[in-house]
Amino acid sequence: MINSIDRFLSRSGKSTKRSAIREILKHLQKPGMISFAGGLPAPETFPVEELNMIIADVLRNEGAESLQYGTTEGEPALRNALAGRYLTSGMTIHPENILITTGSQQAIDLAARIFIDPGDYILCGLPSYLGALNTFLTYGAKLKGIPLDESGINPAELERTVDHLRQLGRKVKLIYIIPDFQNPSGITVPEQRREQIISIAEKYDLLIIEDSPYREVRFEGEPQKMMFELDHTGRVLTFCTFSKIFAPGFRIGWVMANPVILDKLVMAKQTSDLCTSAFLQRIIAHYIDKGLLEKNITKTIGLYRSRRDFMLRCLSEYMPAGVTWTKPQGGLFLFLTLPAGVNGEELLKRSLEKNVAFVPGSTFFCNNTGQNTMRINFSFSGNDKIEEGIKRLAAVIIESKSGK
Amino acid sequence: MINSIDRFLSRSGKSTKRSAIREILKHLQKPGMISFAGGLPAPETFPVEELNMIIADVLRNEGAESLQYGTTEGEPALRNALAGRYLTSGMTIHPENILITTGSQQAIDLAARIFIDPGDYILCGLPSYLGALNTFLTYGAKLKGIPLDESGINPAELERTVDHLRQLGRKVKLIYIIPDFQNPSGITVPEQRREQIISIAEKYDLLIIEDSPYREVRFEGEPQKMMFELDHTGRVLTFCTFSKIFAPGFRIGWVMANPVILDKLVMAKQTSDLCTSAFLQRIIAHYIDKGLLEKNITKTIGLYRSRRDFMLRCLSEYMPAGVTWTKPQGGLFLFLTLPAGVNGEELLKRSLEKNVAFVPGSTFFCNNTGQNTMRINFSFSGNDKIEEGIKRLAAVIIESKSGK
Numbered sequence: 073m074i075n076s077i078d079r080f081l082s083r084s085g086k087s088t089k090r091s092a093i094r095e096i097l098k099h100l101q102k103p104g105m106i107s108f109a110g111g112l113p114a115p116e117t118f119p120v121e122e123l124n125m126i127i128a129d130v131l132r133n134e135g136a137e138s139l140q141y142g143t144t145e146g147e148p149a150l151r152n153a154l155a156g157r158y159l160t161s162g163m164t165i166h167p168e169n170i171l172i173t174t175g176s177q178q179a180i181d182l183a184a185r186i187f188i189d190p191g192d193y194i195l196c197g198l199p200s201y202l203g204a205l206n207t208f209l210t211y212g213a214k215l216k217g218i219p220l221d222e223s224g225i226n227p228a229e230l231e232r233t234v235d236h237l238r239q240l241g242r243k244v245k246l247i248y249i250i251p252d253f254q255n256p257s258g259i260t261v262p263e264q265r266r267e268q269i270i271s272i273a274e275k276y277d278l279l280i281i282e283d284s285p286y287r288e289v290r291f292e293g294e295p296q297k298m299m300f301e302l303d304h305t306g307r308v309l310t311f312c313t314f315s316k317i318f319a320p321g322f323r324i325g326w327v328m329a330n331p332v333i334l335d336k337l338v339m340a341k342q343t344s345d346l347c348t349s350a351f352l353q354r355i356i357a358h359y360i361d362k363g364l365l366e367k368n369i370t371k372t373i374g375l376y377r378s379r380r381d382f383m384l385r386c387l388s389e390y391m392p393a394g395v396t397w398t399k400p401q402g403g404l405f406l407f408l409t410l411p412a413g414v415n416g417e418e419l420l421k422r423s424l425e426k427n428v429a430f431v432p433g434s435t436f437f438c439n440n441t442g443q444n445t446m447r448i449n450f451s452f453s454g455n456d457k458i459e460e461g462i463k464r465l466a467a468v469i470i471e472s473k474s475g476k
Numbered sequence: 477m478i479n480s481i482d483r484f485l486s487r488s489g490k491s492t493k494r495s496a497i498r499e500i501l502k503h504l505q506k507p508g509m510i511s512f513a514g515g516l517p518a519p520e521t522f523p524v525e526e527l528n529m530i531i532a533d534v535l536r537n538e539g540a541e542s543l544q545y546g547t548t549e550g551e552p553a554l555r556n557a558l559a560g561r562y563l564t565s566g567m568t569i570h571p572e573n574i575l576i577t578t579g580s581q582q583a584i585d586l587a588a589r590i591f592i593d594p595g596d597y598i599l600c601g602l603p604s605y606l607g608a609l610n611t612f613l614t615y616g617a618k619l620k621g622i623p624l625d626e627s628g629i630n631p632a633e634l635e636r637t638v639d640h641l642r643q644l645g646r647k648v649k650l651i652y653i654i655p656d657f658q659n660p661s662g663i664t665v666p667e668q669r670r671e672q673i674i675s676i677a678e679k680y681d682l683l684i685i686e687d688s689p690y691r692e693v694r695f696e697g698e699p700q701k702m703m704f705e706l707d708h709t710g711r712v713l714t715f716c717t718f719s720k721i722f723a724p725g726f727r728i729g730w731v732m733a734n735p736v737i738l739d740k741l742v743m744a745k746q747t748s749d750l751c752t753s754a755f756l757q758r759i760i761a762h763y764i765d766k767g768l769l770e771k772n773i774t775k776t777i778g779l780y781r782s783r784r785d786f787m788l789r790c791l792s793e794y795m796p797a798g799v800t801w802t803k804p805q806g807g808l809f810l811f812l813t814l815p816a817g818v819n820g821e822e823l824l825k826r827s828l829e830k831n832v833a834f835v836p837g838s839t840f841f842c843n844n845t846g847q848n849t850m851r852i853n854f855s856f857s858g859n860d861k862i863e864e865g866i867k868r869l870a871a872v873i874i875e876s877k878s879g880k
Contacts, residue, residue, distance in 0.1 A: 073708075073709055073710045073734075074709055074710040074711055074734055074736065074737075075736060076736070077734075077736050077737055077740065079681075080591055080649060080650075080683055081590060081591065081740070082589065082590060082591055082592050082593045082596070082615070083593055084589050084590065084744075085589065085590030085591060085740055085744070088590070088740065088743040088744055088747065089743070090739070090743060110545070112544060112545060113544070115539070115540035115543070115544060118539060118540065118543040118544075120535050120536075120539040120543070123535055124531070124532055124535055127528070127531050128528055131524050131527055131528055132524075135519070135522060135524040136519035136522065138725050139519070139522040139524070139723035139724070139725035139726070140516060140517070140519060140522075140723070140724060140725050141514070141516060141719075141724045141725070142725065174578050174727075174749045175749050175750055177747075177748070177749050177750045178748065178749045181747060181748045181749070185486065185488050185489065185614070186485060186486060186488065186489030186492070187484055187485065187486055187489060188486050189486045189487055192486070203746075203747070203750070206746075206747050207747040207748075210589070210744070210747050211486070245484060246484075277483075279484055304477075305477055305478055306477045306478040307478055315545075319543035319544075319755075320543070320544060320545045321542055321543035321544055321545070321546065321753055321754045321755040322543070322753060322755060323578075323749065323750075323751070323752065323753045330477075330478055330481075332478065332479060332480070332481050333478075333481055335494070336481065336485070336489055336492065339492040339493070339494060340488075340489070340492055340614070342607075342610075343492065343581075343585060343607070343610050343611040343614050344581070344582065344585045344611075344748070345578045345579050345581050345582045345585070345727065345749070346579055346581045346607070346727075347727070348727065349725055349726060349727045349753065349756065350725045351723075351725040351726060351756075352753065352755075352756070
């Protein structure tokens with residue numbers, strides 16, 4: 073029996089490792105556990121009732137087409153519905169500029185596949201979404217983190233870094249950025265800075281991935297234009313998803329890009345999973361066409377705003393001095409900074425014993441910093457669990473500070 | 477505006493090209509077109525009525541869980557249902573040995589990702605499923621085709637080839653094989669030969685991908701044991717799908733493999749699309765548990781057998797001398813050999829003008845041979861279209877033979 077497969081593995085196969093965090097988070101099934109760890113939407117926002125009705129319609133009227141193989145690009149009905157939504161919001165996006173993906177994680181994977189050779193550099197925020205970083209690493213990318221200030225990636229720092237890498241003879245390919253309610257920091261990049269970053273990309277001929285899963289979950293403040301809209305040279309690829317505004321269980325996302333780039337993504341998708349479920353795409357298309365998505369987003373925003381506010385109040389009430397946190401205008405996460413010397417990964421082990429979970433912030437830092445940070449999710453748990461969970465967390469932090 | 481992205485592309489991005497065939501097949505939308513080209517199941521086999529009922533149940537009883545993110549490995553309900561089916565058929569497969577994928581195309585992609593470095597050799601049948609070959613190529617694999625006889629890949633030829641490549645210092649990683657109703661040849665590999673191939677894999681320490689999308693669509697004859705069952709050293713990975721026995725629009729497949737291999741596939745899947753739709757997985761699990769899948773397979777087999785028989789009769793009646801074809805015991809395709817000198821790709825252009833489509837066999841040969849072959853699908857079209865399509869095809873072949 074083969075027990076070790078090391079001799080068969082590719083560079084990519086060797087580089088994918090089970091993360092320690094993932095192993096720890098297996099304990100989430102424990103009864104009584106309060107989890108602020110995942111980026112899970114609230115099940116209360118899932119449109120169970122409306123789905124019943126829409127699915128019956130789709131099966132009755134489009135059963136044969138929706139259960140058959142679809143085109144790799146995506147169902148015309150959904151691409152049209154998306155283009156229509158953008159038009160309503162003042163953006164002209166042609167359906168041909170949209171590719172439907174199996175969640176926006178697939179978009180990240182396809183982009184890495186067509187652009188990244190081992191050794192190519194990707195610039196990303198310090199911190200940045202772990203799932204994207206891990207995908208980039210399996211393609212052999214080198215990650216270079218750019219520190220964030222209160223408006224996101226610092227452009228001067230970004231330019232210095234590109235310059236420096238160029239001088240070292242490195243191939244810098246793209247900038248990975250989450251401009252709205254960044255995961256995990258919660259920061260939104262102001263429009264002016266988006267333009268500065270695009271200018272740097274133009275100057276150094278880089279591509280930009282605008283990862284945008286949270287954009288529509290805004291509680292307050294003015295929306296900033298998408299980088300896709302601000303870009304005039306076709307170098308921004310934008311990734312969106314229905315996971316946070318509809319339901320992650322559908323695994324439907326979409327990409328907007330320059331047609332030359334989209335074409336390559338389509339070919340990569342074809343070798344990857346042929347096409348995304350036509351059935352699920354058509355259900356969402358109807359859901360949008362009936363105006364139900366906009367209603368669901370309004371409801372979702374209201375619920376998450378109140379949970380964010382409640383969690384912020386609990387933090388103020390229970391956290392010891394020396395702990396600080398973000399107040400994001402949208403999204404699903406708060407980001408906490410602990411007193412220097414407190415280690416998030418150690419803290420997680422203790423927290424799990426007390427039945428409360430979070431993600432240590434260090435996992436989002438590609439340069440092994442951020443040991444004293446943590447990401448906590450406010451969308452999934454109701455207020456009673458939020459209060460109890462923050463109490464437990466505060467107790468563990470206090471214990472830890474006192475060196476027990 | 478960026479018009480060329482060549483300077484950004486990875487090796488993989490450069491290697492993916494739009495196939496000429498794919499471009500030609502865009503004409504399938506033409507009114508009046510009869511298509512024997514795709515591997516499309518008959519919509520008559522899609523369980524539209526039963527789905528309505530099952531989906532209402534899933535939404536009512538498991539709405540929150542089914543619309544949420546699922547585990548990367550797959551929903552326990554579906555992995556258990558699959559293990560239960562194997563047990564009924566006499567095979568012990570633990571749910572932990574099963575990974576749910578986004579169609580079996582994703583399984584091909586994940587396996588290539590964890591095993592294939594540029595330059596690694598994969599041995600495959602001449603001909604073999606185009607979609608797998610294309611995926612392997614994007615990972616930089618070198619493909620070496622092994623001629624098929626009436627029982628599939630010839631073991632002596634296989635061993636000679638491995639030996640030869642080894643002597644040249646090449647890294648041979650795996651054998652790709654479709655043992656049941658091979659796409660496109662329709663050949664089923666007898667059990668004894670399966671064992672011979674496994675022995676060769678053991679002797680030379682190779683992995684085997686057993687791609688098995690058609691296995692359950694058997695019209696006659698005795699099922700041969702799966703290579704997964706015959707293997708005792710854990711080197712066979714088996715890929716299955718619900719696309720041909722339920723509905724491709726669900727994009728649900730599964731992999732069975734040695735736990736050490738499965739573990740790596742799970743990690744690769746996580747970076748690829750996080751998880752497959754929990755909603756669709758739970759629907760299929762209920763569909764299986766209610767015994768409906770077995771009924772649907774029986775119905776599907778009956779329909780496809782009668783279409784195969786009818787297409788065979790039409791071929792006998794209309795095809796000119798010098799054209800021969802396979803008589804597969806199952807699956808979705810017939811494979812035709814035309815007189816030497818008739819070119820399948822040229823023939824396709826003429827056929828499309830006459831409103832009938834097929835796939836030129838040459839696309840399935842990794843060594844640019846098979847010019848005088850073609851694959852035709854019998855599952856999708858009803859008898860009236862089958863007869864009219866074969867008439868048109870025969871007319872084009874006769875024309876082509878007479879050099880018009």
